[in-house]
Amino acid sequence: MTEFEKLKIDLKRNNFILSKFVCVIIRLERINRFTRFIVKPFRLLFLNCFLNVEIPKEVIIGEGIRIPHPYNIVINKSTEIGKYCTIFHNVTIAGLDYAEGGGGHICDYCFIGVGSVLVGEISVGESTIIAAWLLYTSDAADEE
Numbered sequence: 001m002t003e004f005e006k007l008k009i010d011l012k013r014n015n016f017i018l019s020k021f022v023c024v025i026i027r028l029e030r031i032n033r034f035t036r037f038i039v040k041p042f043r044l045l046f047l048n049c050f051l052n053v054e055i056p057k058e059v060i061i062g063e064g065i066r067i068p069h070p071y072n073i074v075i076n077k078s079t080e081i082g083k084y085c086t087i088f089h090n091v092t093i094a095g096l097d098y099a100e101g102g103g104g105h106i107c108d109y110c111f112i113g114v115g116s117v118l119v120g121e122i123s124v125g126e127s128t129i130i131a132a133w134l135l136y137t138s139d140a141a142d143e144e
Contacts, residue, residue, distance in 0.1 A: 003027045006063040013066045013084075021046070022053060022070040029057050062108065079103030082110065082126070090115040 010023040025047055029039045036057070047053045054074045055061075062083035067073070069089040075081075076095045080103070091112050095102030096119065104122040106112070112124075113132035124130065124140045 001063060003031050006061075009063045010065055013064050014068070016068060016070075018051070019067045019070050022051070022067055023065065026055055026061065026065075059103075076103030079106070081106045082108035084108060085110045085112070087112045088114040088116075088132075091117075093118045094120075096120050 004027070007023060007027040010027065011020050014020050014023055025039055025043050028035045029043060030036075047055075051070050052072045052074075053070055056075070056077040058077040059075050060080040062081060062085070064084035065081065066084070066086040067088075068086070071089040073087060073089065073091050075091075075093045078095060079093050081087075085106055085108070091114075093104055093106070093112075094117070095104075102121045104118050104120070104124060106118075106124045107126040107128070109127045110124050111129045112118075113130055113134070115133040116130045116136070117134070118124070118130070118136045120137055122136055122139050124136075128140050130136065130140065
């Protein structure tokens with residue numbers, strides 16, 4: 001599936017205009033160097049400075065990502081996010097050592113609530129709901 005096809009699905013799932021704009025920036029920077037060059041100023045000014053959203057281009061994101069309130073989201077560069085996941089604001093998905101990577105693996109259809117922190121090389125199972133303001137340092141099984 002191409003990034004444009006993923007973007008179409010992302011735009012249908014996100015209702016808020018800021019959420020749509022974040023999805024556009026995230027998907028366009030993953031296409032090629034030319035689009036990355038065009039998108040970079042918007043990423044720096046809008047995502048990083050205004051919304052404080054740090055989702056590096058190395059993050060693997062499946063189609064249908066939903067970001068209802070795109071504020072203060074930080075995701076480690078070696079994280080993999082599955083299809084149709086929902087990530088709320090103030091979420092951090094971090095590795096234990098930034099230089100080494102070590103981000104988590106979020107399976108399909110997961111819901112990550114407001115203010116959740118996922119630390120280390122953890123795996124979040126399919127259809128898992130992570131409640132608001134939780135700290136996860138170990139794996140979360142399917143539908144927990």
